[in-house]
Amino acid sequence: MTSKIFKKESAIVEDSRALLARPELFADAEAREGFSRLLEAYEKQMRSTQKLLRLSDRNEAQLNELARDLEGKNSRLEELSDKLSRYLAPQIYKAIFEGAQDVSLATRRKKLTVFFSDLKGFTETSETLQPEALTYLLNDYFSEMSTIAIDHGATIDKFIGDAMLMFFGDPHSDGDRADAAKCVRMAVRMQQRMKDLRARWRNEGFERPFSMRIGINTGYCNVGNFGSTKRMDYTIIGAEVNLAARLESQADPDGILMSYETYALVRDFVETEERSAMRVKGIAREIRPFAVTNIYDPDLSRRSFIRKERYGLKLLADLERLQGEDRRQAIAELEEVIHDLKTLPESGRPVAGDETS
Structure with missing residues (x-):
């Protein structure tokens, strides 16, 4: 590459040397000596x-090789980072990689709204299922609930068997009232989605699908990194966490039971039924539980999964999956069925004067 760049200059040098070989072209020896020095x-x-250019070529080649190597390492790092993110709550993962969260053994007390849930009858139902079927149901359940949790901004603490522990208020908080509201809306959305999942699971052949119970409490907890310098866990501990678990154990199947501390923050948009007071170990105050019976939120009143079955009718529709052209075709097919139902008498013969397919 260097020789090509200096082709013209090399020709000039050769021509100049040819001139020097002809003394008669110069006025005197001094002029010829000056031309020679030049x-x-x-x-x-x-x-x-030329030397600098050769060095530049080598440096460019080395830089290109380093760039390719760096690109490969970045790609592997991104892949590893993506895999590691599956083991951390999105908020914690983001805080660590942005430098906002220290990876050290440190905790603090904060007011959090704590969510605890489990599946009623899990042990009994799991005994009747093959391990593959149980794994499928649990992974399906956790995947659906995690999606809802992340959409509402929950910090997913851990999965414990069939139970889930989540909280609102750390590492980011929108304020006590907003945190509690997001938690309750999330819980209602989860119970709604569980109805859809049970309908789908029954349609797939599972005779006794699970029911979920949820307990919610708002109070001061210790939150941060617990464990050792070699292995730590970002989690929450304290009596208020235990209270959320106790409330869950007292909740109705498919129900949500919350403490008065949470109820006081969300009473403007939920309808509740107060249950009998109870005592919890580690908490001096009497606990007043409230069961959620209704929520005044149009966005949460919509169902995404419809299952209707009676003699002569079987309807199963997943509204979230029916999008675009699939939804338009489904509407056309349902309208055709409705037309047939309206025009066919109970005997099954068409009404006089009407044509049916």
Whole structure:
């Protein structure tokens, strides 16, 4: 590459040397000596420039090789980072990689709204299922609930068997009232989705699908990194966490039971039924539980999964999956069925004067 760049200059040098070989072209010896020194300086400059260019070519090749190596390492790092993110709550993962969260053994007390849930009858139902079927149901359940949790901004603490522990208020908080509201809306959305999942699971052949119970409490907890310098866990502990678990154990199947501390923050948009007071170990105050019976939120009143079955009718529709052209075709097919139902008498013969397919 360097020789090509200096082709013109090399020709000039050769021509100049040919001129020096002809003394008669110069006025005197001094003029010829001056031209010789000038040519020598020119050649020296050209050699120096060629050397720099060769060095530049080598550096460019090395830089290109380093860039390719760096690109490969970045790709592997992104892949590893993506895998690691599956083991951490999105908020914690983001806080650590942005430098906002220290990876050290440190905790603090904060007011959090704590969510605890489990599946009623899990042990009994799991005994009747093959391990593959149980794994499928649990993974399906956790995947659906995690999606809802992340959509509402929950920090997913851990999965414990069939139970889930989540909280609102750390590492980011929108304020006590907003945190509690997001938690309750999330819980209602989860119970709604569980109805859809049970309908789907029954349609797939599972005779006794699970029911979920949820307990919610708002109070001060210790939150942060617990464990050792070699292995730590970002989690929450304290009596208020235990209270959320106790409330869950007292909740109705498919129900949500919350403490008065949470109820006081969300009473403007939920309808509740107060249950009998109870005592919890580690908490001096009497606990007043409230069961959620209704929520005044149009966005949460919509169902995404419809299952209707009676003699002569079987309807199963997943509204979230029916999008675009699939939804338009489904509407057309349902309208055709409705038309047939309206025009066919109970005997099954068409009404006089009407044509049916």
